[in-house]
Amino acid sequence: MPDLHFTLSQILAQEKPFRRNLINCLSGFKSLNVCSTISPSGHTNLALLNSVIHVGANPPLMGMLMRPHTVPRHTIENIEAMGVYTLNMVSQAIYQEAHQASARYPQEVSEFEATGLSPWYSNSLKAPYVAESPVKIGLRFEEKHLIAANDTQLIVGKIEELFLPEAALGEDGFLNLSQLGAVAGNGLDGYHLGQPLTRLSYAKPDQTIDEIPFDQSNRRE
């Protein structure tokens, strides 16, 4: 049995930094992406996000949770004004720059200049990508939902295009995140690489699960 027990009132009685760290760690490892946007007047903006989630594959949809009244305010404004934005995977090569992008810069300062990350534009999307990111996803704003309990917003977008390294993509569509050097978040400030265990075959009742090496396709569904 675990040896510490916190009730809601005990959580609320903690000092703010302790509570923030603890609650931010509870969900487990977090995806890390840099959201890149541009304002109608051409100011670019980056925000480090640790709450990007898969929403659906057909149509291809991604979601992300944001606090409108704190850091990524410019991000939401730009997304609503321009209709498009990009998500760029955080890899080992850029996680320190991505972390720096979470500082509260004034709107006139582009986090591209502040962090040293490089903007890159495709032929079809108005928002910039992060050139150094191994996986670049261009999205069109689809819908948003206000979480009444604390005024955060879930933004959902549809994938318009994506760029990724062929070497990391299996013939069954599996993208090897360790091979890409993808970084996982731990709470607000912890960073980890992935150390592969295995892939597992599709689970069915009364059937044992097979282990599938990462370099093989999973054809059993």
Add this chain to the structure above:
Amino acid sequence: MPDLHFTLSQILAQEKPFRRNLINCLSGFKSLNVCSTISPSGHTNLALLNSVIHVGANPPLMGMLMRPHTVPRHTIENIEAMGVYTLNMVSQAIYQEAHQASARYPQEVSEFEATGLSPWYSNSLKAPYVAESPVKIGLRFEEKHLIAANDTQLIVGKIEELFLPEAALGEDGFLNLSQLGAVAGNGLDGYHLGQPLTRLSYAKPDQTIDEIPFDQSNRRE
């Protein structure tokens, strides 16, 4: 530059398994939690979730995305009927059992029996926890949002209580996920352990970032 480019129409033209795998991998590493519920008549249910996100620390809120028309239907029904549910961190010791919980069992079959995971009840919450999980979170249903684009649902709950191992908790509230053996998801069927890089100090404009060892507190804010 990455060497593969997919447009939306090229994504939609792929075969379904390829598209599902690819789009599910794009967000990066995923948190893995087993959601445990109980029906009014006492049937317990487990569902493996890879889309649990932090929503807020004060009040402590967590969100999770679910497809009401596919696997975790019983989960949503039980949450709405009982008002409470638990999230249980997937560790290396139980990730194969957690994967098996994603099979489509009929409602009368408890995934506890089917997977060999053990139900455990606290003194105050009606829903069962997964005894083998290192971090156990008891939640009360708060609100839900229907994602119109594909009929998925975001469920938000408030933390009522939690259980965790004291040894993994730092004095600043940081919970070391690698030390807990937490597992990160890669797409639908890939599993990784975390390999610690470092913690980074709070980012501020015009200030360099410090690396903080995982066994030290981050006191610079």
